[in-house]
Amino acid sequence: MAGELIGLAITDKGVVALLEPGTTGRVVDIREVARIEAEDSPRWVWWNKSTARQLVEANIRPGRCWDLSATHRLIFGGGNSGPEQIWARLHELDATTIPTRAPVNLFSLAVDSGDPDEPVGPDGHLRPEWVEGEWSNTAHRALRWAELAVVAQQLQVPLVHSEATVFSESACELLCAEMEVVGLPFELGVGESIVAGFVGPRPTTAEEANAELARRDAEVIQHLPTGSTFDLRSPDQVKSLLRRVGIEVPDTRAWRLEALRDAHPIVEPLLAWRRAERILTTFGFQWIDDNIATNLSGHSRLHGSWSGSDGAAGRMTATVGLHNMPAELRPAIAAEPGHVFVRADLGQIEPRILAAVAGDPKLAAASQEDDMYAPVATQLRVERDIAKVAVLGAMYGQTTGKGAEALRGLEREYPIAMGFLAAADRSAQGSHDLRTYGGRLVRMGSTNSNEVSERDARSQAAARGRYGRNAMVQGAAAEFFKTWAVLMRARGRTLNAQIVLCLHDELLIHVPEQNGPDAAALLDRCLQEAAHRWAPRDQAGNQPVRFVSDTSIISRWSEAK
DNA sequence: CCCATGACGAG
DNA sequence: AGCTCGTCATGGGT
Numbered sequence A: 001m002a003g004e005l006i007g008l009a010i011t012d013k014g015v016v017a018l019l020e021p022g023t024t025g026r027v028v029d030i031r032e033v034a035r036i037e038a039e040d041s042p043r044w045v046w047w048n049k050s051t052a053r054q055l056v057e058a059n060i061r062p063g064r065c066w067d068l069s070a071t072h073r074l075i076f077g078g079g080n081s082g083p084e085q086i087w088a089r090l091h092e093l094d095a096t097t098i099p100t101r102a103p104v105n106l107f108s109l110a111v112d113s114g115d116p117d118e119p120v121g122p123d124g125h126l127r128p129e130w131v132e133g134e135w136s137n138t139a140h141r142a143l144r145w146a147e148l149a150v151v152a153q154q155l156q157v158p159l160v161h162s163e164a165t166v167f168s169e170s171a172c173e174l175l176c177a178e179m180e181v182v183g184l185p186f187e188l189g190v191g192e193s194i195v196a197g198f199v200g201p202r203p204t205t206a207e208e209a210n211a212e213l214a215r216r217d218a219e220v221i222q223h224l225p226t227g228s229t230f231d232l233r234s235p236d237q238v239k240s241l242l243r244r245v246g247i248e249v250p251d252t253r254a255w256r257l258e259a260l261r262d263a264h265p266i267v268e269p270l271l272a273w274r275r276a277e278r279i280l281t282t283f284g285f286q287w288i289d290d291n292i293a294t295n296l297s298g299h300s301r302l303h304g305s306w307s308g309s310d311g312a313a314g315r316m317t318a319t320v321g322l323h324n325m326p327a328e329l330r331p332a333i334a335a336e337p338g339h340v341f342v343r344a345d346l347g348q349i350e351p352r353i354l355a356a357v358a359g360d361p362k363l364a365a366a367s368q369e370d371d372m373y374a375p376v377a378t379q380l381r382v383e384r385d386i387a388k389v390a391v392l393g394a395m396y397g398q399t400t401g402k403g404a405e406a407l408r409g410l411e412r413e414y415p416i417a418m419g420f421l422a423a424a425d426r427s428a429q430g431s432h433d434l435r436t437y438g439g440r441l442v443r444m445g446s447t448n449s450n451e452v453s454e455r456d457a458r459s460q461a462a463a464r465g466r467y468g469r470n471a472m473v474q475g476a477a478a479e480f481f482k483t484w485a486v487l488m489r490a491r492g493r494t495l496n497a498q499i500v501l502c503l504h505d506e507l508l509i510h511v512p513e514q515n516g517p518d519a520a521a522l523l524d525r526c527l528q529e530a531a532h533r534w535a536p537r538d539q540a541g542n543q544p545v546r547f548v549s550d551t552s553i554i555s556r557w558s559e560a561k
Numbered sequence B: 001c002c003c004a005t006g007a008c009g010a011g
Numbered sequence C: 001a002g003c004t005c006g007t008c009a010t011g012g013g014t
Helices: A030-040 A049-057 A068-076 A083-090 A106-110 A139-159 A163-182 A188-199 A206-221 A235-244 A254-258 A267-282 A285-291 A327-332 A349-358 A361-366 A373-380 A384-396 A403-413 A415-429 A454-495 A513-534
Strands: A005-010 A016-019 A026-028 A043-046 A064-067 A292-294 A300-302 A339-346 A498-502 A506-512 A549-554
Touching: A005 A030, A005 A049, A005 A139, A016 A030, A016 A139, A026 A030, A026 A139, A043 A049, A043 A139, A049 A064, A049 A163, A064 A068, A064 A163, A068 A083, A068 A139, A068 A163, A083 A139, A163 A454, A163 A498, A163 A513, A188 A267, A188 A285, A188 A292, A188 A327, A206 A267, A254 A267, A285 A292, A339 A454, A339 A513, A349 A361, A349 A384, A349 A415, A349 A454, A361 A373, A361 A415, A373 A384, A373 A403, A384 A403, A384 A415, A384 A454, A403 A415, A415 A454, A454 A498, A454 A506, A454 A513, A506 A513, A513 A549
Parallel strands: A005 A043, A043 A064
Antiparallel strands: A005 A016, A016 A026, A292 A300, A339 A506, A339 A549, A498 A506
């Protein structure tokens, strides 16, 4: 039956343990999973993304799952957790008492802590040995592990605030597994030449590398008296270097030096040095060698790991710089032969989300426009850019600058939205946890460790307030984005449309060239469906907030916008 | 060796 | 505006 829950655990040797409802479970070949998926489309239950990855690696792409880890992060907030933490929370056990495997010695061997074939120890916690992988040693144990997953799922059900969010966040873990396995198309030659443009050609020996380093340092140091030695990698030394030429700065951040370009001829080469250093250390040849794999047909892809939600507000995160690649590298992200990218980003997502989650009808009315800042500006009787800064400032907790005055206009014209933000701010200031529209707990950890001055305490509270009001918008926006993304993942299967990058409000989809237009149209339909499924409706059942995207079909990421 | 901090890229 | 994230560097501490 579609949507039926089936517990699933796959050992590292590929043994598949299935726990279907009302059965004692069975051990099967992975092809059986593919058959069940095709015929019944169940909702698979598993501990975390690692199972999703095993399936994707076997070329099985399930439609639905209940990911215990993703759901745990929704219910309880915070970042990634292992089975032992999930289990402990569901049984209201103190996380600090979770046992860890003691080093193997005579003493630890002497302690008898019950039946090692039973995953739950006498203290009620999962045994560390099981958590660390011993569940995978035998088919019998794998069955127990799948069974425990179903037990945990049943315990999560009553704690869930929105089942729809559980489903989309779980599906997002599947999407993450896929993005990890398939990678981001990356044209090696183009990437290498971009890097070389910043840091010089790829060195073949350590001497060459050192010479290039010295050459780049000299471009900056030449503006100082001969014999000067400063380590440009040390902010402290850069500060004293600048003091030497008569520039006094509290820090040496780029935006501050930008303003001092004309103060001394050393500033410009210093900024250039910094840009090159960023490429060299973070996005250089080493990065390419470490993270880009070339397949048998000679095409290269960048592989990182993805998390469907990590950190505070539940945005996706990614490693190896997938979320902060310098724009200069985007020409290297190229569709493979016979393919195109469909790229789309959500327009003005945060104010639209605010209108929706706050239920502000007037702001919702403004969202009907392609540019919703225009009607807001009219209401406030200010310039459009002022209105924009004011709205963003309200969501981020701006306290100074131009937006501050227009803020009073916002309070007057959009009291519901502003009241929503103020409530989040107050709650966070008081260290009270928040919950996003989709039901994610945003923890306000009271980290006020030592005694601090009255002044510091106030500024920390204000920072918490800003964090809280932002988390309610950013968090809900992340949920909405993921709903959109996983709908496209599901609906795009028949077009062979593969999502290869998620960037907070932007999707990059790799698709056979002939399917590009269909995929682009589908992506827009998925946006409307996401709005319909996710966003709050008014009393009449109408969806009052309009969401828009900018969609294009391109060959290289750099062609966008 | 861990940890805090500065710096910087992206949204 | 000020918010999130990951990554790499130095420099302090153990």
